[in-house]
Amino acid sequence: MTKVLITGMGMTTPCGNGTEATWANVKAGKSGITRITKFDASRCTSQVAGELKGFDEWAFGGGLVDKREARHMALFSQYAVAAAVEAWRDAGFTEENKPDMDRVGTIVGNGIGGLDVTGENYKVLFDRGPERLSPLAIPELIANEAAGNVSLALGAKGPAQVVVTACASSTDALGIALDQIRAGRADVVVAGGTEAAVLEFAVGGFMKMRALATAFNDAPEKSSRPFNADRCGFVIGEGAAILVLESEEHAKARGAKVYCELAGYGATSDAYHITAPDPTGAGAVKAIRLALKDAGLTADDAVDYVNAHGTSTHLNDVMETKAFKEVWGDEKARRIKISSSKSMTGHLLGAAGALEAAICALAIRDGFIPPTINYENPDPECDLDYTPNVGVAKAVDVAVSTSLGFGGHNGVLVFKKH
Secondary structure, three states, rough: OOOOOEEEEEEEEEEOOHHHHHHHHHHHOOOOOOOOOOOOOOOOOOOEEEOOOOOOHHHHHHOOOHHHOOOOOOOOHHHHHHHHHHHHHHHHOOOOOOOOOOHHHEEEEOOOOOEEEEEEEHHHHHHHHHOOOOOOHHHHHHHHHHHHHHHHOOOOOOOEEEEEEEHHHHHOOOOHHHHHHHHHOOOEEEEEEEOOOHHHHHHHHHOOOOOOOOOOOOOHHHHOOOOOOOOOOEEEEOEEEEEEEEEEEHHHOOOOOOOOOEEEEOOOEEOOOOOOOOHHHHHHHHHHHHHHHHHOOOOOOOOOEEEOOOOOOHHHHHHHHHHHHHOHHHHHHOOOEEEOOOOHHHHHHHHHHHHHHHHHHHHHOOEEOEEEEEOOOOOOOOOOOOOOOOOEOOOOOOOEEEEEEEOOOEEEEEEEOO
């Protein structure tokens, strides 16, 4: 079977602009969660978020996004293009040194699309009527436009697709990209996810579901508390993470640097509830087992690190702990280093899986397990090793990332040292 390698990365996250800035803060256990500044959150019971800081200066000043083109993009597209261009450069591609662009695909996962554009244009519609709507409203807000804009920015002429599976979107995007390269449909695929939903509508909607953290508005850095007994909900985040995937043959031929191998992918559906996960974890268990099998592994083989979905909600964290024990057995599950980077970044929704995939790849590269911060009051039902509060230097040969989305979507990726 064709091996698929990660040869480039780009990201903009609440923990930093650019891969190395984000990774440095995640390694150090530094939270990117603050009080909401993008709108007046006084009407919301949850007033914290993982917002981007200094994005315009980084993206426009660094030549990652053309400022004129950005006027015709919703924020989720801007984030995706900036991360994709950084990843493209990181992979060593230039105008003079690039692959056959007909063989370069683009797959970008997204949960919500251009909700900012939707809100702005609904206000215009209500206040001034349909004749005053922007002619670009629809092209800016539809979910496929991130993939379309990335394709345009890079000149990638292979398949350009979008995956929308809620919080599993970008994990599924990477899994589908893996399959495309294995099937010979592309040599290179630029894949990942993007989200820009720190808006009153999204926060209000999640708030009414009682899904968001509300107890730490005055201490936002403590609000995302995966696996803690006093966790009270997830923290919404924004940003993008894009990876360059490449067949081993193609990467070797050009002498590419390699982060690691993307070795396996598994996906299932709970068919249980539109928002709540199956409390038995059956769907997650099947997805993990499928991903391990796809990577040529079994539960008996060593796994050094799991980047858990770890949302800081009661239902997810208990269910995920059960799933890990079911897959690996109680004793072995306790020996695996697990962490939730959402404790620092918040939950990037459709972009979360790609960011956490990148963190797995960087953990392999650097031999370092990032922490779960704010781990202060252990939940007796969550009794595994979540790498509390401080990261650990440890060789990582195999890593697993789990993503579990509303609608019962379960996506899992397996990474191997190359």
